Amino acid sequence: MKLRELAHSRTGDKGNISNISVIAHDPAQYPILEKYVTAEIVKEFFAEIVKGDVIRYTLPSIGALNFVLYSALGGGVTRTLSLDAHGKGLSSALMNLEIPLEE
Amino acid sequence: MRTIRIGSGAGYSGDRIEPAVELVEKGDIQYLIFECLAERTIAIAQQAKMKDPNAGYDGLLTQRMEAVLLRCKEKGIKIITNMGAANPIAGAQKIKEIAQQLGISGLKIAAVTGDDVVDVVRDGDYTILETGEKLSTIKDNIVSANAYLGTRPIVEALRGGADVIITGRVADPALFMAPLLYEFNWSEENWDIMGQGTVIGHLLECAGQITGGYFADPGYKDVQGLARLGFPIAQVQEDGTFVITKVPGSGGKVTLATCKEQLLYEIHNPAAYITPDVVADFTGVHFTEVGENEIKVTGGKGQPKTEFLKASIGYVDSYMGEGQISYAGPGAVNRGKLALEIVEERLKLIGVQYQELKLDLIGIDSLHGSNLSKSEHEPYEVRARVTGRTQNMKEAIRIGNEVETLYTNGPAGGGGATKSAKQVVAMVSALVPRSLINYKLHYEVI
Numbered sequence: 001m002k003l004r005e006l007a008h009s010r011t012g013d014k015g016n017i018s019n020i021s022v023i024a025h026d027p028a029q030y031p032i033l034e035k036y037v038t039a040e041i042v043k044e045f046f047a048e049i050v051k052g053d054v055i056r057y058t059l060p061s062i063g064a065l066n067f068v069l070y071s072a073l074g075g076g077v078t079r080t081l082s083l084d085a086h087g088k089g090l091s092s093a094l095m096n097l098e099i100p101l102e103e
Numbered sequence: 104m105r106t107i108r109i110g111s112g113a114g115y116s117g118d119r120i121e122p123a124v125e126l127v128e129k130g131d132i133q134y135l136i137f138e139c140l141a142e143r144t145i146a147i148a149q150q151a152k153m154k155d156p157n158a159g160y161d162g163l164l165t166q167r168m169e170a171v172l173l174r175c176k177e178k179g180i181k182i183i184t185n186m187g188a189a190n191p192i193a194g195a196q197k198i199k200e201i202a203q204q205l206g207i208s209g210l211k212i213a214a215v216t217g218d219d220v221v222d223v224v225r226d227g228d229y230t231i232l233e234t235g236e237k238l239s240t241i242k243d244n245i246v247s248a249n250a251y252l253g254t255r256p257i258v259e260a261l262r263g264g265a266d267v268i269i270t271g272r273v274a275d276p277a278l279f280m281a282p283l284l285y286e287f288n289w290s291e292e293n294w295d296i297m298g299q300g301t302v303i304g305h306l307l308e309c310a311g312q313i314t315g316g317y318f319a320d321p322g323y324k325d326v327q328g329l330a331r332l333g334f335p336i337a338q339v340q341e342d343g344t345f346v347i348t349k350v351p352g353s354g355g356k357v358t359l360a361t362c363k364e365q366l367l368y369e370i371h372n373p374a375a376y377i378t379p380d381v382v383a384d385f386t387g388v389h390f391t392e393v394g395e396n397e398i399k400v401t402g403g404k405g406q407p408k409t410e411f412l413k414a415s416i417g418y419v420d421s422y423m424g425e426g427q428i429s430y431a432g433p434g435a436v437n438r439g440k441l442a443l444e445i446v447e448e449r450l451k452l453i454g455v456q457y458q459e460l461k462l463d464l465i466g467i468d469s470l471h472g473s474n475l476s477k478s479e480h481e482p483y484e485v486r487a488r489v490t491g492r493t494q495n496m497k498e499a500i501r502i503g504n505e506v507e508t509l510y511t512n513g514p515a516g517g518g519g520a521t522k523s524a525k526q527v528v529a530m531v532s533a534l535v536p537r538s539l540i541n542y543k544l545h546y547e548v549i
Contacts, residue, residue: 012369021367048472079529
């Protein structure tokens with residue numbers, strides 16, 4: 001199952017750091033996100049893009065995870081050569097993450 | 104129970120103007136806030152001010168004020184904005200001029216200055232937070248340095264009777280919190296209420312991003328009426344509890360999901376969101392749907408503010424040249440690839456001096472690299488994009504030129520070539536002791 005079926009997401013940027021929220025459509029499914037969408041998995045998923053650490057923060061009260069991705073924006077929003085300087089589309093990319101659950 | 108209604112009239116400098124007018128006419132608000140200052144905007148504005156001492160405020164200031172000032176005055180709605188950018192005093196004078204043209208009298212405009220810390224930053228060799236290097240490494244290229252001020256100067260201006268307050272760099276949430284401190288007499292050392300106030304400001308500061316903007320994903324997250332998106336209103340009680348809503352009948356929607364996405368937007372550690380006023384804790388925030396397009400928000404908390412203020416420093420980093428050209432039909436991808444190879448070879452052949460070069464095929468791999476973009480289907484069209492970083496404008500221009508010459512020298516059927524070159528003003532940040540930063544208020548009255 002794709003993460004998109006379980007969660008929605010928004011990307012924010014600060015300097016060369018991106019943050020990606022992963023929010024359960026149904027808060028009852030939050031434990032699935034907490035179990036399968038780990039910092040390691042996200043780091044591996046973005047291996048080609050994210051050069052630094054990935055840190056995960058949990059917000060069970062709203063059924064959400066927040067990932068902070070270091071050295072993720074090609075040197076920073078204000079100097080990167082990337083077409084999407086802010087990395088706005090990274091949240092959409094992550095929705096493609098495969099979650100090992102039956103549909 | 105007394106409540107204060109605050110409207111968010113802009114989420115960035117180029118934002119739509121009619122939603123702010125709608126808030127003034129139908130929002131039943133007491134305060135209208137325009138947050139218009141992205142990280143780099145102030146550095147660009149500073150460059151404009153160096154050329155013309157009367158410039159350096161937001162380019163849409165005139166248009167926005169012409170759209171709302173008269174009705175705000177008539178309705179007693181106070182306006183708070185960071186559209187002063189690098190020159191709040193010139194911005195205040197411009198607002199006065201507009202007010203006079205509109206026949207307004209009895210208006211007090213406050214300009215907040217003191218965020219400009221170029222001298223402080225030049226004197227003290229602070230550490231660049233992003234790189235760990237010293238600021239002396241970019242000293243000669245610095246064009247601006249602005250500390251993020253907090254609520255205090257705005258609260259003082261409100262106590263001084265200001266109807267319009269225009270600032271330079273101020274922490275975005277402070278623009279929204281200041282009227283609450285003023286109206287409810289909140290103590291600025293009541294850290295929990297300051298934390299909850301930060302939640303209000305944070306949720307409102309990107310305007311349409313909490314009312315359904317930057318959210319729609321057809322089939323998964325549908326949003327109606329994005330072309331006439333309504334901007335948000337926070338209806339705040341004295342204890343800080345508030346409801347996020349919008350003008351009935353406007354486009355978009357306020358739901359648990361839109362609020363959650365915005366709560367985490369540009370947040371790192373949600374338990375420690377550092378602002379000039381408080382270290383806010385969002386981990387206990389709770390959203391409850393209390394009506395259609397009405398979400399109640401509670402649970403923001405806080406810890407004491409730090410001894411430092413963050414300063415954002417703009418410097419001339421480099422130059423950037425870019426060129427793009429499109430290919431379509433059978434073999435489009437291969438012709439696009441060939442185009443990129445040709446340009447790369449040309450740049451070497453004619454000796455263009457670049458420090459960094461990026462070759463993209465838009466439609467294939469330009470956003471997320473080759474792994475995440477893998478697809479079995481070949482697209483009908485692609486757009487080749489070449490971007491390079493150089494040390495001067497002359498070299499930057501040569502990059503786009505080499506893309507354009509593909510018209511007659513490159514693969515078959517290349518069309519729609521564009522080129523551009525620009526100076527790159529980049530931003531870094533540093534922590535400056537609070538004690539070195541003093542704000543000032545300047546009033547214009549008619």
